[in-house]
């Protein structure tokens with residue numbers, strides 16, 4: 001007879017086929033990852049990849065292979081732009097997609113990969129959250145912004161200008177086959193994007209960790225290791241020179257680990273902060289990470305009783321808070337999370353974006369329209385509770 005406690009780890013399947021090539025100069029290894037006969041479409045964002053020399057390094061590494069390029073994928077990549085890339089990929093009969101950029105370019109490339117062979121209207125991929133994707137072109141990435149973890153997961157978030165939607169899909173066919181992480185390629189990032197990367201990674205860990213107590217030692221300790229690293233990085237990165245390789249290398253690897261599936265395997269996950277955050281980006285154009293800094297502290301205040309045990313565990317194991325009553329330690333932990341974002345120069349209130357009370361209702365309407373009506377680890381967060389969260393964030 002075995003004994004399974006109520007909070008035992010859940011059953012899980014873990015699959016992550018992405019090969020990581022990490023370190024200075026690793027873009028040169030691109031050559032070894034691709035067949036000499038590959039027909040490659042290189043996808044990138046605005047001006048940064050050209051300006052920083054990353055594209056030149058990629059072109060050099062592709063050598064004599066046949067390749068074409070598609071630039072102009074915007075931050076919060078849109079269906080409208082990506083469908084133009086789908087056209088190019090079909091016309092040029094490419095058989096491999098290479099994303100050079102941050103989360104937006106990587107996510108956009110995953111959508112193109114799934115859309116090229118898709119029978120039917122590709123927006124359905126988003127409407128069905130990726131369940132109808134049966135195949136995709138293979139893709140790889142060269143990461144220039146450590147933040148989303150898109151380089152080692154099978155998730156993409158795509159916006160549609162026409163409708164104002166920002167929706168996510170996931171599917172095993174869109175895992176990158178390889179991702180190249182060269183920390184020197186992040187030296188050119190503006191401070192705002194570096195801060196966003198730290199904040200986004202932090203909230204990715206929180207979404208997997210700050211839930212219910214489960215007897216999942218590895219996932220908890222691994223998440224706490226990532227959180228400790230992020231607290232450490234956050235304290236130093238705003239003052240450090242942009243070419244501090246060690247710090248950028250650590251940030252890059254933390255960001256990848258924060259959302260590659262490991263810490264979320266076998267445990268309840270939250271993702272309510274992200275669901276509300278995506279609606280804030282869709283409606284008000286606030287950077288992804290910045291929406292999370294608004295929602296997470298408010299979410300923790302609203303859900304402190306449900307998350308009590310984990311808030312205390314975080315207070316003790318990550319922040320080292322030992323004094324005071326349980327409630328005082330929880331207050332202090334939430335205050336430190338707010339301080340974490342503010343220390344990165346990221347505001348934690350809607351008012352910083354001049355959004356007042358009247359700005360909340362449209363977000364609630366969008367959540368309902370997108371079926372985001374039972375959020376969080378217990379699926380208990382109704383639109384009413386989301387409203388209360390946003391009211392706490394005013």
Ligand code: NZQ
Pocket residue numbers: 044045046047048049052073074075076077101102103104105107144145146147148149150153155156157185186187188189190193196197200259274288
């Ligand atoms: O367009 P360019 O000129 O390249 O400039 C970009 C962009 O304006 C710039 N940038 C990137 N690398 C640079 C650089 N500038 C100078 N030097 C470099 N090395 O940074 C700006 C922002 O880039 P973007 O890719 O939009 O940022 P991020 O990596 O934060 O990605 C955000 C997107 O990812 C989604 C978000 O919703 C958002 O659409 N997410 C994807 C996830 C996933 N796939 O798992 C999970 C996340 O929670 C998130 O939702």
Ligand code: ZN
Pocket residue numbers: 148200203204274288
């Ligand atoms: Zn995120």
